[in-house]
Amino acid sequence: xxxxxxxxxxxxxxxxxxxxxxxxxxxxxxxxxxxxxxxxxxxxxxxxxxxxxxxxxxxxxxxxxxxxxxxxxxxxxxxxxxxxxxxxxxxxxxx
Amino acid sequence: xxxxxxxxxxxxxxxxxxxxxxxxxxxxxxxxxxxxxxxxxxxxxxxxxxxxxxxxxxxxxxxxxxxxxxxxxxxxxxxxxxxxxxxxxxxxxxxxxxxxxxxxxxxxxxxxxxxxxxxxxxxxxxxxxxxxxxxxxxxxxxxxxxxxxxxxxxxxxxxxxxxxxxxxxxxxxxxxxxxxxxxxxxxxxxxxxxxxxxxxxxxxxxxxxxxxxxxxxxxxxxxxxxxxxxxxxxxxxxxxxxxxxxxxxxxxxxxxxxxxxxxxxxxxxxxxxxxxxxxxxxxxxxxxxxxxxxxxx
Numbered sequence: 223x224x225x226x227x228x229x230x231x232x233x234x235x236x237x238x239x240x241x242x243x244x245x246x247x248x249x250x251x252x253x254x255x256x257x258x259x260x261x262x263x264x265x266x267x268x269x270x271x272x273x274x275x276x277x278x279x280x281x282x283x284x285x286x287x288x289x290x291x292x293x294x295x296x297x298x299x300x301x302x303x304x305x306x307x308x309x310x311x312x313x314x315x316x317x
Numbered sequence: 318x319x320x321x322x323x324x325x326x327x328x329x330x331x332x333x334x335x336x337x338x339x340x341x342x343x344x345x346x347x348x349x350x351x352x353x354x355x356x357x358x359x360x361x362x363x364x365x366x367x368x369x370x371x372x373x374x375x376x377x378x379x380x381x382x383x384x385x386x387x388x389x390x391x392x393x394x395x396x397x398x399x400x401x402x403x404x405x406x407x408x409x410x411x412x413x414x415x416x417x418x419x420x421x422x423x424x425x426x427x428x429x430x431x432x433x434x435x436x437x438x439x440x441x442x443x444x445x446x447x448x449x450x451x452x453x454x455x456x457x458x459x460x461x462x463x464x465x466x467x468x469x470x471x472x473x474x475x476x477x478x479x480x481x482x483x484x485x486x487x488x489x490x491x492x493x494x495x496x497x498x499x500x501x502x503x504x505x506x507x508x509x510x511x512x513x514x515x516x517x518x519x520x521x522x523x524x525x526x527x528x529x530x531x532x533x534x535x536x537x538x539x540x541x542x543x544x545x546x547x548x549x550x551x552x553x554x555x556x557x558x559x560x561x562x563x564x565x566x567x568x569x570x571x572x573x574x575x576x577x578x579x580x581x582x583x584x585x586x587x588x589x590x591x592x593x594x595x596x597x598x599x600x601x602x603x604x605x606x607x608x609x610x611x612x613x614x
Binding site: 229233234235236237238239240251252253254255256285286287304306307308312 | 344346347348349353357361362363400402493599606610
């Protein structure tokens with residue numbers, strides 16, 4: 223799965239040192255909170271679309287609100303997302 | 318004495334090089350709060366110790382301006398930059414759910430507010446600070462004669478939106494509100510009292526009408542909602558009260574903070590406590606939205 227950030231897969235920060243396997247690949251995250259948010263986001267995308275895997279995820283924005291474009295084959299889902307302080311999705315609005 | 322704006326640990330030896338070393342160590346350990354602070358206030362890109370030290374020096378430098386201006390600048394940057402904080406955006410023309418999220422979480426905030434201000438009164442020896450806090454507590458919590466307190470107006474707003482006072486008071490706070498309460502309790506009970514004064518009362522800037530003139534991208538809410546029928550009369554009464562009271566409160570408090578921080582030599586403590594309080598408040602405002610969402614279902 224391709225992501226658009228070279229740093230933390232969720233926020234692009236290069237601080238921190240969390241490595242975890244997500245979607246079959248070892249990925250870098252700046253902290254456990256970003257890892258949790260990323261996993262929650264992917265799980266929700268799969269739940270909403272029925273996709274069993276994702277080809278790419280592109281995230282734009284920051285803590286105050288992000289847009290995410292996820293794709294699988296010819297399918298694309300664009301959503302506005304936001305998380306609470308514990309990393310749970312509090313907003314997930316396809317647009 | 319430099320102090321970490323996240324865990325409020327004092328740097329040993331004092332100085333920004335020590336603070337940089339501490340932040341670097343915490344980030345290397347992937348501590349979420351420290352990483353977040355660096356991401357939001359310094360840079361998303363990991364910096365070496367010399368550059369981080371230099372950036373921290375610049376960040377905390379008052380640049381010859383009063384401490385109150387530095388506090389306002391930091392507050393505006395977090396809550397009123399473009400785009401404004403999500404809760405502020407939602408409050409411009411609030412839904413019933415947004416207002417109820419405000420009510421349910423804020424009653425917990427105000428109960429902690431009393432404790433925090435009481436700590437400040439207990440720990441200061443300055444009569445002007447005690448008098449200021451007494452006046453603030455009457456406005457926010459106690460009420461004066463025919464004038465209901467902000468707390469009472471908050472509960473009436475909730476009732477006007479169809480949720481009973483009993484239900485509001487019986488609802489436990491969300492985790493971010495709980496974390497805020499614990500954090501503010503700690504600041505008020507353990508930090509130097511001018512730092513506690515700054516940490517608590519800078520939060521009243523949120524409803525400060527003049528912040529727009531100082532660079533805020535919007536008001537706390539569109540003042541137009543105080544006219545017409547967009548929100549209930551009880552909601553108008555609550556929002557109007559905050560709009561009028563917080564302006565004076567924040568200004569007076571920041572003047573006291575400035576005076577006593579300089580006099581007691583605790584400016585760095587104030588800066589660290591204010592920054593910590595801003596982070597807690599940011600999460601707490603999100604909790605209001607999260608609670609509000611439960612009323613949309």
